[in-house]
Amino acid sequence: MLLFFNILLICALTILVYKYISLRELFIARNLPDCACLEAVSKLIDTTEGYKSPHAAEMAKHAQILGNSLGLDERTLVSLRIAAFMHDCGQFNLSREIIRKYEPLTPEEWDLIKTHPIIGDMLLRQSLPLYEDIPGFVRWHHEKWDGSGYPDRLRGEEIPLPARILAVVDAVSAMSQDRPYRAAFSTEQIEVELERLSGLHFDPIVVKSWICYRRSNPTQLFPPAIS
Amino acid sequence: MRFQPSWVMESLPSGKIDSVFIPIASRAQPLLWFKRHGFKIFVNDPTEGGALLLRAFLQNQGELFSEENEKKFNRTIKKPFDIAMNPFKSWENRPFSREQLDYLFYWREAGFEIHQPMQRDLFWAAVYMIMNYWISVIKCDAPVKFTPYELMKHLFTKQKEAIFEGKESVFALNMPMDELGEEVEASLCLIPLTICDKRAIEDESEIYFHAWLKGYPEISSAKREIEFVKKNWFFSWDSAPHFENMLKKVGKSKYCGITWSGDDLPPRIHEENIAKPLIETFSPNFPKAKFMIKTAFRQKDDYDFLLIMGDNV
DSSP, X not given: OHHHHHHHHHHHHXXXXXXXXXXXXXHHHHSOSOHHHHHHHHHHHHHHHTOSXXXXXXXXXXXXXXXXXXXXXXXXXXXXXXXXXXXXXXXXXXXXHHHTOOSOOOHHHXXXXXXXXXXXXXXXXXXXXXXXXXXXXXXXXXXXXXXXXXXXXXXXXXXXXHHHHHHHHHXXXXXXXXXXXXXXXXXXXXXXXXXXXXXXXXXXXXXXXHHHHHHHSTTSSSOSOOO | OOOOHHHHHHTSOTTOOOEEEESSOSOSXXXXXXXXXXXXXXXXXXSHHHHHHHIIIIIOOSOOOOHHHHHHHOOOXXXXXXXXXXXXXXXXXXXXXXXXXXXXXXXXXXXHHOOSHHHHHHHHHHHHHHHHHHHHHHHTTOOOOSOHHHHHHHHHHHHHHHOOOOXXXXXXXXXXXXXXXXXXXXXXXXXXXXXOSSSXXXXXXXXXXXXXXXXXXXXXXXXXXXXXXXXXXXXXXXXXXXXXXXXXXXXXXXXXXXXXXXXXXXXXXXXXXXXXXXXXXXXXXXXXXXXXXXXXXXXXXXXXXXXXXXXXX
């Protein structure tokens, strides 16, 4: 009887500790830099890049849904959302002529462009010390599954899952908007393009997850963001 | 492991480094950063496949696979080969399809017909990339959207983007670790440390590529060979580290950088079990040390570590 009582007590204590840790994590997650403010900054970055409608905010919505379906925990989802808002903050350091250039870039200009994830990483490392994985997600959002991305040419699962999600939603959001040099892609065209580049540029699992979600929600690209 | 050259260089005193010596490379492509920024590079891979990729991507000063060779060797196989002729027949559905095996057989034989060494390296480097793609999509049960011909064409285009002429020379070596010289004069010796616990010290595509290159029908022989040539150059939680061997290879470097990644364990364990013993072993040559940690993915306890040692770090 006593043994049973002890086991029960241990279980209850374990549950309590688990709940305490989860609540603490959630509390820390809520104690964030103001997301609305970050969203506003992200719109500024979008304008610099020449997007006519919100790009980073769209990414944040999509990333959260994909991250949720791929098993990211609450805290990582918060980090992912912030990383999506701030993914191109390193571009502020670059000249607008290069960022918005529609002709092919010269190798030197490409070298400059490739520094923006590193600059973003360094900036965020100083300003968001509590959310220590956000700088990494920003640093690796241009890495490609086959190792041909930048800045570190990471390959496959070397790239943390949230950064692989950012890569897909960045492409989806960019393709779904009109650009001066091409019209917006339809959702079917986006799906074809993602499938084509699955295993080369994008993680096949993330692509599969996106396609699965899109097919179960055929009327819209993605539903409104989870608040 | 996540090898981040820019992080290494940011952590060193500026203007002090002009050359980098990497006794055992992790992968070729991340090292392109050093080439792009004008560092002289000495890099070694004891496996033949690894060294081939180092030559094709890194040592190569801008040579691309010629159009003439592309026309000659990137062909579509119209009639399947007799599987009995194929040395890799035991790989059928493990993981490659029959059609993929036909191409792997053809590309290997075709490579021997290319007499210019760099052209052959470029051709086989493209085959490595294709194997890597096939393995990753098969593992995820995703559809293969390109024919082998299209894939090869795509990868030659990728090579055009990656390969360039560097400002400084690159020496890609293929030497056994025991024979590697101890007198290399580079300002920085950089060691990517592979942690071997749950996973093997080499990845799946590396094993298949090695087996394919050597014509081994069974991948177990390739795995054994890679493990043998890399022994003492990885860290295992279960056995004593071989840090003295690493110290012997730092040559006359002014600085030494050791970098690794690890998941499932808190950073403190890495600091106690890897960084501190390394600092102690390397202290006769490098009296000062700086240890840095970066979070890659907190949910998985995935961190990157960098240890920089020298006189004034």
